[in-house]
Amino acid sequence: MVPRFVRNLGAKAVKADIAAFLNEHEEEFLQEVRHKLDELDKKTPDEKAYIDIKMEQLGEDVARAILEAIRSFLHKI
DSSP: OOOHHHHHHHHHHHHHHHHHHHHHTHHHHHHHHHHHHHHHHHHSOHHHHHSSOOHHHHHHHHHHHHHHHHHHHHHHO
């Protein structure tokens, strides 16, 4: 595994390329996010989705779904 400082230095060096890559593949990425959020929606019982919503937990679940979508997207490209 690459030391963190080396990885961070490399990330800074390619930041513009990553931004360009995301711009070029925005629709595919959004499709992956929609897919992961749909999976999250299917795992959440309807009664929990509308009653006693815990915003912190919901926000964390959505963030995790988006991170999972990013990972999945990067592995597919």
